[in-house]
Amino acid sequence: MDMQQLAQRAKAAAIHLAAAGTDTKNRALEEIARALKARSADILAANTRDMERSEQQRLSAPLLKRLRFDDAKITEACLGLQSLIRLPDPVGMTLSALELDQGLELYKVTCPIGVIGVIFESRPDALVQISSLCLKSGNAVLLKGGSEAAETNRILTDVIAEAGDRAGLPNGWLALVETREDVTGMLALDRLIDLIVPRGSNAFVQHIMNHTNIPVLGHADGICHVFVDRDAEPEMAARIAVDSKCQYVAVCNAAETLLVHEDIAEIFLPRVHQALVAKGVEIRGCNRTAAVIDCRPATPEDWATEHLDLTLSVRIVDSLEAAIDHINTYGSGHTDVIVSGDPDRGVRFMNHVDSADVFYNCSSRFSDGFRFGLGAEVGISTNKIHARGPVGMEGLMIYQWRLMGDGHIVADYSGQTPRPFTHRKLDKPFPA
Amino acid sequence: MDMQQLAQRAKAAAIHLAAAGTDTKNRALEEIARALKARSADILAANTRDMERSEQQRLSAPLLKRLRFDDAKITEACLGLQSLIRLPDPVGMTLSALELDQGLELYKVTCPIGVIGVIFESRPDALVQISSLCLKSGNAVLLKGGSEAAETNRILTDVIAEAGDRAGLPNGWLALVETREDVTGMLALDRLIDLIVPRGSNAFVQHIMNHTNIPVLGHADGICHVFVDRDAEPEMAARIAVDSKCQYVAVCNAAETLLVHEDIAEIFLPRVHQALVAKGVEIRGCNRTAAVIDCRPATPEDWATEHLDLTLSVRIVDSLEAAIDHINTYGSGHTDVIVSGDPDRGVRFMNHVDSADVFYNCSSRFSDGFRFGLGAEVGISTNKIHARGPVGMEGLMIYQWRLMGDGHIVADYSGQTPRPFTHRKLDKPFPA
Numbered sequence: 060m061d062m063q064q065l066a067q068r069a070k071a072a073a074i075h076l077a078a079a080g081t082d083t084k085n086r087a088l089e090e091i092a093r094a095l096k097a098r099s100a101d102i103l104a105a106n107t108r109d110m111e112r113s114e115q116q117r118l119s120a121p122l123l124k125r126l127r128f129d130d131a132k133i134t135e136a137c138l139g140l141q142s143l144i145r146l147p148d149p150v151g152m153t154l155s156a157l158e159l160d161q162g163l164e165l166y167k168v169t170c171p172i173g174v175i176g177v178i179f180e181s182r183p184d185a186l187v188q189i190s191s192l193c194l195k196s197g198n199a200v201l202l203k204g205g206s207e208a209a210e211t212n213r214i215l216t217d218v219i220a221e222a223g224d225r226a227g228l229p230n231g232w233l234a235l236v237e238t239r240e241d242v243t244g245m246l247a248l249d250r251l252i253d254l255i256v257p258r259g260s261n262a263f264v265q266h267i268m269n270h271t272n273i274p275v276l277g278h279a280d281g282i283c284h285v286f287v288d289r290d291a292e293p294e295m296a297a298r299i300a301v302d303s304k305c306q307y308v309a310v311c312n313a314a315e316t317l318l319v320h321e322d323i324a325e326i327f328l329p330r331v332h333q334a335l336v337a338k339g340v341e342i343r344g345c346n347r348t349a350a351v352i353d354c355r356p357a358t359p360e361d362w363a364t365e366h367l368d369l370t371l372s373v374r375i376v377d378s379l380e381a382a383i384d385h386i387n388t389y390g391s392g393h394t395d396v397i398v399s400g401d402p403d404r405g406v407r408f409m410n411h412v413d414s415a416d417v418f419y420n421c422s423s424r425f426s427d428g429f430r431f432g433l434g435a436e437v438g439i440s441t442n443k444i445h446a447r448g449p450v451g452m453e454g455l456m457i458y459q460w461r462l463m464g465d466g467h468i469v470a471d472y473s474g475q476t477p478r479p480f481t482h483r484k485l486d487k488p489f490p491a
Numbered sequence: 492m493d494m495q496q497l498a499q500r501a502k503a504a505a506i507h508l509a510a511a512g513t514d515t516k517n518r519a520l521e522e523i524a525r526a527l528k529a530r531s532a533d534i535l536a537a538n539t540r541d542m543e544r545s546e547q548q549r550l551s552a553p554l555l556k557r558l559r560f561d562d563a564k565i566t567e568a569c570l571g572l573q574s575l576i577r578l579p580d581p582v583g584m585t586l587s588a589l590e591l592d593q594g595l596e597l598y599k600v601t602c603p604i605g606v607i608g609v610i611f612e613s614r615p616d617a618l619v620q621i622s623s624l625c626l627k628s629g630n631a632v633l634l635k636g637g638s639e640a641a642e643t644n645r646i647l648t649d650v651i652a653e654a655g656d657r658a659g660l661p662n663g664w665l666a667l668v669e670t671r672e673d674v675t676g677m678l679a680l681d682r683l684i685d686l687i688v689p690r691g692s693n694a695f696v697q698h699i700m701n702h703t704n705i706p707v708l709g710h711a712d713g714i715c716h717v718f719v720d721r722d723a724e725p726e727m728a729a730r731i732a733v734d735s736k737c738q739y740v741a742v743c744n745a746a747e748t749l750l751v752h753e754d755i756a757e758i759f760l761p762r763v764h765q766a767l768v769a770k771g772v773e774i775r776g777c778n779r780t781a782a783v784i785d786c787r788p789a790t791p792e793d794w795a796t797e798h799l800d801l802t803l804s805v806r807i808v809d810s811l812e813a814a815i816d817h818i819n820t821y822g823s824g825h826t827d828v829i830v831s832g833d834p835d836r837g838v839r840f841m842n843h844v845d846s847a848d849v850f851y852n853c854s855s856r857f858s859d860g861f862r863f864g865l866g867a868e869v870g871i872s873t874n875k876i877h878a879r880g881p882v883g884m885e886g887l888m889i890y891q892w893r894l895m896g897d898g899h900i901v902a903d904y905s906g907q908t909p910r911p912f913t914h915r916k917l918d919k920p921f922p923a
Contacts, residue, residue: 074819078842157864163853165863172875173845253875272700274876295898302900387506402895406923409893410510413605421595421896430904431597431892432589432914443604443685444706445877448892460863460880461841463834464853466727468734472862482864491838 060234062244065201066251068231069174073199075229077171081148084195087226091191092140094222095215099133102218105210106183113207121309128183128211136187139435143195146434149456150197156485160478162465166489170459171197173253176245177437178267180258181205186215188435189256190233194223196455199232201252203242212237246271254455256438261365276450278441280365280391281311283423286382286408287331288399289322295420296323296398297331302422303396304371305338311439312394312416312426315365316372318382321347324375328352340369347375362389379404383411390414392441394426394448415441415448461489492666494676497633498683500663501606505631507661509603513580516627519658523623524572526654527647531565534650537642538615545639553741560615560643568619571867575627578866581888582629588917592910594897598921602891603629605685608677609869610699612690613637618647620867621688622665626655628887631664633684635674644669678703686887688870693797708882710873712823713743714797715855718814718840719763720831721754727852728755728830729763734854735828736803737770743871744826744848744858747797748804750814753779756807760784772801779807794821811836815843822846824873826858826880847873847880893921 060068095102106128113126154167175198179185186204193200204212216235223232236245245252249272256276257267264279285303287296303314319327324347332352335342343361344354354373361372362385376382386395394416397408405419416426426449428436433451440446446454471478492500527534538560545558586599607630611617618636625632636644648667655664668677677684681704688708689699696711717735719728735746751759756779764784767774775793776786786805793804794817808814818827826848829840837851848858858881860868865883872878878886903910 421899424901467853469856
């Protein structure tokens with residue numbers, strides 16, 4: 060089947076999956092866990108072939124590590140499935156209920172978005188997570204994985220689809236595509252696919268955003284800041300700065316720029332400098348920073364650069380307002396941190412920094428779906444609409460307005476003597 | 492100022508408007524109401540010039556009616572402002588609170604989207620409504636109105652902006668643009684404008700959607716259906732069909748296609764035929780319909796056509812499932828109605844029809860922000876993400892994740908002996 064046919068089949072399946080009961084979906088999740096264990100030898104063999112081929116192709120060690128899918132990963136995936144089974148069904152929840160008039164009741168009820176296209180990196184465990192999140196939330200899903208994981212992804216998709224069949228899920232709710240042409244095809248199908256979730260490099264996500272009319276949920280840049288305010292506790296500020304920069308440098312929620320209030324710069328900078336240098340961090344400082352600590356001079360491009368490496372841009376600012384301006388100008392709306400002794404200044408920072416995640420006295424690295432208690436994460440969004448920051452199952456939901464009447468027509472509520480609406484809040488769920 | 496400068500100024504203003512207190516915003520709404528009354532003579536004079544020019548240009552009577560902005564409209568606008576003042580401030584509401592660990596608390600707090608671009612039709616009262624909705628929700632707004640209303644829009648914008656200045660709103664939160672080139676300019680500013688709301692014809696909205704990377708909230712087609720099920724009460728079904736089609740034909744929530752279950756067709760069709768013909772409706776029926784009532788033959792294009800006129804496509808279907816399929820194939824995801832004597836079949840219809848609004852035993856014409864109790868309406872959305880159906884102030888909001896710590900770093904929650912997260916629900920609002 061080509062991309063268009065897969066998407067058509069997925070759209071048809073989505074209608075039925077949206078109406079599937081909680082029991083059916085949970086049974087399918089159980090079946091998937093069972094099948095992953097039952098087929099583990101085949102899965103591990105496929106993964107070994109992917110690993111061997113990738114080693115021959117000199118894939119880097121961190122990427123090889125992400126590619127590995129072994130018994131421990133299968134156990135972890137099954138634990139994830141069990142915790143998903145325990146979560147309440149997000150479909151069919153009544154968000155509001157309003158009597159418009161006697162016998163005319165309006166309900167706002169959650170429902171799946173429809174067909175989700177997910178383009179993900181080489182981790183095969185992401186395939187299990189994403190497809191099970193889509194299943195529980197009632198969404199059909201078209202997956203495009205990394206070519207390094209081709210064999211692992213293929214067998215995982217087969218195992219999951221077959222388990223779904225046995226549980227009575229509509230055929231075609233899950234499909235795997237493999238080529239770049241398939242991705243191009245996906246982006247053109249705005250009448251069949253409702254949302255694209257691209258995970259990957261900045262340039263890749265930007266490319267997706269620029270080449271489709273389908274809404275895209277994700278983030279390109281992750282230029283995160285730590286601002287050390289004038290009355291910050293220097294020891295705490297240094298720990299947070301080091302953790303935000305160094306705990307895992309290659310990820311979107313790592314800090315790229317350290318902003319320091321001028322009143323604390325002479326005390327704080329030497330201290331953090333020592334800690335950063337000990338971790339192997341190269342500092343690119345503004346002129347004022349260079350007068351306090353030893354560093355390479357920062358260029359204006361540094362403020363707008365996601366280093367994703369052991370490099371940190373450092374700038375001294377005059378005030379809280381100057382820090383906020385810097386972040387709103389050069390940041391990417393992802394995660395920004397203030398370290399301050401004054402909670403009121405923390406709140407001022409949060410009220411004025413236009414980012415998905417704003418943190419007070421803690422590391423930028425907490426910005427993550429698991430740490431946020433969302434369970435698995437679909438991705439992190441820097442969008443300004445729908446879902447922002449770490450996105451769990453909630454980001455795969457939308458709602459439908461359901462109006463229950465008894466022959467009501469609008470003509471009675473118009474003209475010379477219109478019937479008034481009661482608009483009375485109801486405290487009851489949609490009568491399903 | 493050109494479009495880029497206006498948008499830059501709006502973005503800067505949006506940061507401050509997002510942090511403006513409820514009192515400041517309500518004071519501004521009061522000032523606007525006061526100023527509309529104080530400047531009413533000037534406003535009416537400007538509107539008279541617009542009306543006279545438009546009459547000379549032979550604008551149609553319904554458009555002239557929409558263009559008129561008289562004393563009654565000013566009074567109505569002021570009532571709208573008063574009711575907006577009474578509404579709770581949608582900014583800063585805590586949607587959830589979670590303890591991640593001792594002293595590390597995560598809050599999901601509502602905030603404005605940022606800068607909204609609204610392109611609206613000739614009604615000057617829409618300008619007052621939209622700008623006041625944006626103000627209360629803390630969003631900056633760039634408006635493009637119809638050229639017929641140029642003078643009225645200009646003075647209304649001045650009056651509102653000046654009133655905002657007096658109340659202490661940030662300069663530039665509101666701006667009016669006037670040319671088509673400005674709209675083109677708007678669509679290119681995806682780094683400054685966060686959401687476009689286009690109101691107008693199908694072709695116009697489609698054009699907007701195809702020419703911007705900015706998220707668009709709205710609807711192109713409004714192909715709404717009424718399905719009369721086998722056990723519908725024929726008298727009720729006829730009333731609902733006539734109201735859905737005829738109560739106001741030129742609007743997006745008017746019915747375009749009537750689907751009739753085959754078991755009821757011979758009883759129902761002659762009855763509704765008579766009522767529709769009495770209203771001057773032309774019926775385009777499928778072959779089976781033509782065997783029961785006098786009508787023009789329907790072509791396949793009719794199923795996908797938004798007539799927006801006294802024309803109704805009619806088709807006999809074999810089953811509830813066939814009706815659902817027809818709607819999901821030809822509909823536009825706007826508003827679809829089932830008339831049935833069986834609520835279970837109503838719920839089945841709602842569970843399977845993938846539309847923003849699904850109604851049971853009432854007219855499609857109820858699909859409207861005022862009737863839904865949302866207060867004023869920004870527009871009606873057939874999007875699958877963010878906001879669906881009639882969109883009130885809630886559709887102009889998003890949220891921000893706020894994490895309050897006390898020196899917490901991620902290194903402590905990683906490695907060989909990671910600290911566990913508590914992920915304990917908190918029952919308290921963000922401490923602002």
